[in-house]
Amino acid sequence: xxxxxxxxxxxxxxxxxxxGGGRGAFIGMVHRMAARLDDRFELVAGALSAEAGRxxxxxxxxxxxxxxxxxxxxxxxxxxxxxxxGIEAVxxxxxxxxxxxxxxxxxDAGIDVICDKPLSATLAExxxxxxxxxxxxxxxVVTYNNTGHAxxxxxxxxxxxxxxxxxxxxxxxxxQGWLTEPIEAGGHxxxxxxxxxxxxxxxxxxxxxxxxxxxxxxxxxxLAVEEVCAELTRFVPGRRLDDNAAVLLRYADxxxxxxxxxxxxxxxxxxxxxxxxxxxxxxxxxQERPDELLVTEHGHAQRRLVRGGPDLGAAATRATxxxxxxxxxxxxxxxxxxxxxxxxxxxRRDGRAPDPAAITVPGVAEGAAAMSFVAATVESSERGGAWxxxxxx
Numbered sequence: 001x002x003x004x005x006x007x008x009x010x011x012x013x014x015x016x017x018x019x020g021g022g023r024g025a026f027i028g029m030v031h032r033m034a035a036r037l038d039d040r041f042e043l044v045a046g047a048l049s050a051e052a053g054r055x056x057x058x059x060x061x062x063x064x065x066x067x068x069x070x071x072x073x074x075x076x077x078x079x080x081x082x083x084x085x086g087i088e089a090v091x092x093x094x095x096x097x098x099x100x101x102x103x104x105x106x107x108d109a110g111i112d113v114i115c116d117k118p119l120s121a122t123l124a125e126x127x128x129x130x131x132x133x134x135x136x137x138x139x140x141v142v143t144y145n146n147t148g149h150a151x152x153x154x155x156x157x158x159x160x161x162x163x164x165x166x167x168x169x170x171x172x173x174x175x176q177g178w179l180t181e182p183i184e185a186g187g188h189x190x191x192x193x194x195x196x197x198x199x200x201x202x203x204x205x206x207x208x209x210x211x212x213x214x215x216x217x218x219x220x221x222x223l224a225v226e227e228v229c230a231e232l233t234r235f236v237p238g239r240r241l242d243d244n245a246a247v248l249l250r251y252a253d254x255x256x257x258x259x260x261x262x263x264x265x266x267x268x269x270x271x272x273x274x275x276x277x278x279x280x281x282x283x284x285x286x287q288e289r290p291d292e293l294l295v296t297e298h299g300h301a302q303r304r305l306v307r308g309g310p311d312l313g314a315a316a317t318r319a320t321x322x323x324x325x326x327x328x329x330x331x332x333x334x335x336x337x338x339x340x341x342x343x344x345x346x347x348r349r350d351g352r353a354p355d356p357a358a359i360t361v362p363g364v365a366e367g368a369a370a371m372s373f374v375a376a377t378v379e380s381s382e383r384g385g386a387w388x389x390x391x392x393x
Contacts, residue, residue, distance in 0.1 A: 013042040014342055017087035019073045019102050020094035022048035022058035027116060028093045034334035040342040045080055045087050047073040073102050081109035089114055089345055095199040100125045107132055112139040112345045118211045119367030121201030126371040127393055133364045139348055141341040142367040144215040148336030150307045151293040154316035155220045155283050164278030167221050170257035171275040174213040175268035179243050182236050195241050203374045204241025206232055210261035211370040216274055223251045227387045230377035235264050247377055290329050318357055337361055368393040
């Protein structure tokens with residue numbers, strides 16, 4: 001069983017607020033589930049919609065007191081900061097263009113932040129937010145939830161231990177098929193904002209799921225991408241943002257990689273896959289089979305490691321919640337991110353060093369790195385696939 005998140009017993013809950021995530025919002029529901037799974041947060045306030053009526057109704061659905069249901073996030077930040085029982089952290093689950101202004105409002109109010117991905121709509125915004133977080137000295141977590149999977153943490157630990165040797169090849173892909181037809185034209189809410197540059201930012205598919213793939217590869221390998229050669233495509237006529245991305249990667253230490261992200265691949269629901277190969281072996285993980293990690297050491301038969309098994313390291317054991325044979329997945333991985341966020345926030349408030357295992361959770365730096373990657377892929381594609389340097393942030 002897990003020794004940090006699920007083993008948490010007693011202690012006080014952190015008071016949590018949420019911006020976005022009102023009625024009909026899928027990701028808001030997921031964040032709320034994750035926040036409560038280990039009983040380390042209590043949702044007490046929210047600006048759940050920019051529409052006053054919907055914000056009030058959504059808050060009532062979640063049993064948030066009427067005087068803590070806001071229609072404006074600026075008003076929420078000011079009011080909660082002034083209360084003796086005000087929120088201690090805010091979860092931001094809005095469309096991309098609002099991530100940075102909401103984050104800044106709460107950082108200015110002295111409140112820690114948990115933000116959905118991608119970090120921002122543009123690289124310039126991401127850089128400004130990095131500086132703001134540094135000056136505010138507050139915890140900032142970005143919910144790249146795949147890093148919460150036990151077997152992803154096992155993979156990272158094995159790479160760090162040198163089991164694969166020096167990394168040579170990285171292949172990561174994220175395939176979905178839900179945008180194969182122009183459903184945004186019919187008013188599909190989730191599709192409409194994701195394909196609107198004013199709300200999504202400079203990238204479509206590459207920002208929405210491509211950043212997940214980018215972050216997963218970076219988390220497991222620890223490698224930094226230096227250059228990209230990208231082709232971003234809008235296969236569905238009339239779209240203003242990409243729905244398919246093919247990217248070649250050059251890593252700082254000489255490793256090479258390929259990233260493919262698509263939302264127009266029929267037959268795929270949520271097919272995120274990572275393969276990493278080094279001089280002595282390789283590993284493979286797939287989100288749709290999250291409890292398994294395939295490991296091959298050169299010259300030996302392939303091994304199938306299973307979450308909860310006896311031959312796993314400390315990182316996977318810490319992130320494991322149920323015995324083998326009881327599947328874990330998306331909500332539990334998200335909850336591991338929230339458990340780590342709780343540890344970082346409480347450690348800051350208590351004036352102590354956090355559990356070292358919690359500091360691997362993605363933060364503002366990782367969020368900004370993903371936005372730098374997006375900016376480089378957009379530039380590369382606009383230049384006909386020319387190799388383009390990924391800027392440091």
